[in-house]
Amino acid sequence: MKRRFVRRLVPLVTAIAALTALPTASVAQGTQPRPPGSHRQFAVGPQYDSTHVYVEPGTEQAFAASWVATFGGTTIGPNATQVTPTPSRTLSELILSPVGTLSVFDYTTPVPHPFGTERTGWLVTDLDQAVRAARADGTAVTVAPFADPIGRDAVVQFPGGINAQLYVHTAPPSYPGLASVPENRLYLSPDAVGAFLRSYLAFTQGRVVSDDRRADGAAIGRPGTTYRLLRLTSGFGTTTVAVTDGHLPHPFGRELTGYGVPDLGATLKRAKDAGASVLWGPVSAGGRDSAMVRFPGGYIAEIHTG
Numbered sequence: 001m002k003r004r005f006v007r008r009l010v011p012l013v014t015a016i017a018a019l020t021a022l023p024t025a026s027v028a029q030g031t032q033p034r035p036p037g038s039h040r041q042f043a044v045g046p047q048y049d050s051t052h053v054y055v056e057p058g059t060e061q062a063f064a065a066s067w068v069a070t071f072g073g074t075t076i077g078p079n080a081t082q083v084t085p086t087p088s089r090t091l092s093e094l095i096l097s098p099v100g101t102l103s104v105f106d107y108t109t110p111v112p113h114p115f116g117t118e119r120t121g122w123l124v125t126d127l128d129q130a131v132r133a134a135r136a137d138g139t140a141v142t143v144a145p146f147a148d149p150i151g152r153d154a155v156v157q158f159p160g161g162i163n164a165q166l167y168v169h170t171a172p173p174s175y176p177g178l179a180s181v182p183e184n185r186l187y188l189s190p191d192a193v194g195a196f197l198r199s200y201l202a203f204t205q206g207r208v209v210s211d212d213r214r215a216d217g218a219a220i221g222r223p224g225t226t227y228r229l230l231r232l233t234s235g236f237g238t239t240t241v242a243v244t245d246g247h248l249p250h251p252f253g254r255e256l257t258g259y260g261v262p263d264l265g266a267t268l269k270r271a272k273d274a275g276a277s278v279l280w281g282p283v284s285a286g287g288r289d290s291a292m293v294r295f296p297g298g299y300i301a302e303i304h305t306g
Helices: 002-028 060-071 127-136 190-204 264-273
Strands: 049-054 074-081 090-097 100-107 120-123 140-148 151-158 162-169 183-188 207-216 226-234 237-243 257-260 277-285 288-294 300-305
Touching: 060 074, 060 090, 060 100, 060 264, 074 100, 127 140, 127 151, 127 162, 140 162, 151 190, 183 190, 190 207, 190 226, 190 237, 264 277, 264 288, 264 300
Parallel strands: 049 100, 120 162, 183 237, 257 300
Antiparallel strands: 049 120, 074 090, 090 100, 140 151, 151 162, 183 257, 207 226, 226 237, 277 288, 288 300
């Protein structure tokens, strides 16, 4: 009896040892995402995280004028310059508004791939370390670090196809604080959201503020339905993630950013007076009133209160 017990015990111990060794091997191979907080914080502040706005050719001035008339703020530029690692030319303008910072590009040449697909530009404390951390946290570096006229940049892609540009300036910038922090608005499928959250939260050192699995579909143009809505926060600002089946009416999913204002009606009036058009809403859902607005040059923004 004792010999039979020992013969059964040895294979069991061997199997347990093999199983407990697997996570260590995976970590060594770099296949496991790192938990949030396992590297330094790279964010500087949400006023330095700009939405990248690619306007229709020749409309940069009309867009900037309409935006400032709607929200207030100041502009820097436009300047004719090259902001990509391969030859190109764009009029580049920075808009510093109380509801968020925008980097506006009006290209006079074709836009080199993959530029135009990045949603935001995030100022980081150290570009090379941020790129290494992004890779370790499960992103793909789609554009390796390169020099631009005032600093250095790289483009990374989070799972789910979410692109962000990381940047540093040779002379550190100084922008005023924001009256309201804009929302980076993402639309993902149920298949992609898990991998995205692991990577995004690890790199940004962010956290989930709320996870509503029955959010009111009226907020994304589908009244009478529900969807999953996550709200995230980090040093890079606020992010909302709409998890949907992809059955979205225009223009939902075309907007990059949502902007908070104290009076939606007054803001929409100023926008229309400045040449913008309201594409959807206003609608009340999820404790806020919101509308979708198209500005001159084609930029679509969500604007909300609440």
